[in-house]
């Protein structure tokens with residue numbers, strides 16, 4: 001602050017000095033001019049005085065002379081000329097005098113003006129000096145005030161610093177004490193820290209044990225949860241099955257066959273089928289950019305074995321022993337694995353052989369009260385003709401209603417009672433032989449015909465005098481691919497049209513059953529007519545749809561699964577047992593009533 005006031009003072013002083021020197025120069029210049037004018041005036045005055053004091057050099061004399069001679073006249077003429085010249089000179093001097101007098105007057109006036117100016121300037125200088133003094137006084141006062149203020153401020157600051165200093169001193173004293181205390185604590189901690197590794201390792205061991213225990217607990221809980229979940233799932237499935245049974249729905253399973261060499265080289269991106277790890281009833285098909293989901297009663301992935309498949313149908317098969325009509329048919333496009341699931345290779349048989357084996361063991365386990373007989377017939381429907389595969393006589397067979405009202409049958413169809421698995425295998429071999437002799441290419445033929453293995457289980461209870469009769473139809477349908485896709489003509493076209501007809505009749509029957517229509521068009525094809533007992537009314541029906549996992553078959557796969565979804569919604573009504581009391585007349589009466 002002081003330096004600012006000082007600066008201002010110095011600046012004002014220099015401005016004043018500048019102004020003063022400027023006026024001093026001006027006054028000096030004016031007094032010099034004044035002196036010059038005074039000198040000129042004095043000189044002019046002296047000249048005038050001198051001129052006034054001087055005797056006129058020329059006196060005009062008028063002499064009147066009588067010119068008497070020529071010489072005199074000449075002298076007179078010359079004198080007159082000289083006189084005229086002198087008069088001219090006098091006039092010039094007079095004029096000069098007047099000019100000088102005027103000049104002197106002007107200079108006097110100028111001198112007066114200069115004097116006035118000088119006086120004015122002197123007054124201004126005095127005024128400026130007074131102002132300067134005043135300003136100096138004010139600045140001095142201001143400066144003194146500032147100095148005083150700064151002094152006071154500095155004093156306050158010094159006081160503050162002094163008090164801060166004293167408080168800092170006391171703090172330092174305190175810090176010193178704290179520092180000493182900290183040093184002591186540090187020493188103590190150092191001592192403690194030397195024990196740390198041991199403490200830490202003990203703690204880590206404890207934590208590890210705790211963690212292991214916690215993980216074990218979690219694992220146990222997890223396992224319990226998984227068990228509960230599986231139980232829930234089983235329960236859900238059981239209730240679902242019960243519901244299905246109550247409603248009489250057609251149960252629909254889906255089996256995905258593994259990739260085979262006919263699929264060509266397949267990389268993972270060509271596999272279009274995926275599964276839900278938590279729900280074995282869902283199947284996903286990657287159809288172009290979207291994933292289509294299909295809900296079925298059970299999905300068997302490509303790794304599921306023949307035994308596992310049979311485990312799922314075992315109870316259905318054995319219910320035949322209790323007098324139920326059961327039908328299991330395999331549906332799907334050619335090469336999707338229908339025959340594999342139903343017949344299977346010799347070293348790993350499918351449902352047909354396992355079902356018979358199961359029926360044998362089940363009937364044997366029923367105890368001594370029961371007498372059972374199991375008989376089989378094997379037939380195929382090819383081009384809407386029924387062929388008995390256990391009889392090679394080539395009889396034309398038709399489906400007829402039994403005379404006693406006991407349902408449909410095929411008169412003339414050979415039925416063989418089987419007693420052991422070996423016997424069953426022999427019967428199957430006969431069927432396969434007969435099928436092969438009628439055709440040049442068994443594979444192609446099997447694709448275009450429906451194969452039906454009919455098993456009838458009759459039981460008689462000696463104690464209660466009751467009879468049971470259950471029928472098990474195991475059907476390997478012809479390939480379901482569309483005619484338009486196969487590009488067939490001639491005999492092939494006829495075959496395809498017939499397959500198409502019977503499968504579309506199957507679809508119609510299912511549609512009519514689903515929409516609970518009064519008329520169900522069973523008779524529109526040999527297949528539906530023959531399976532009437534198994535499709536409608538009091539039977540348990542299972543359809544196993546077979547699909548290929550690769551993208552080249554996607555449209556057939558999607559068609560198959562759409563068909564499966566429709567089939568699943570069909571309600572057939574509660575299945576009924578075929579149990580007859582010993583009094584045959586009563587049975588007949590009941591049957592006639594039903595018809």
Ligand SMILES: Nc1ncnc2c1ncn2[C@@H]1O[C@H](COP(=O)(O)OP(=O)(O)OP(=O)(O)O)[C@@H](O)[C@H]1O
Nearest residue numbers: 257258260333334335336337338339340446447479
């Ligand atoms: N689950 C499976 N495991 C191993 N191989 C299988 C499986 N399913 C099908 N295959 C194989 O796929 C090929 C075609 O199967 P399959 O003959 O059973 O089909 P299909 O649907 O009966 O055909 P078609 O309508 O022509 O009779 C066969 O070579 C068969 O061995």
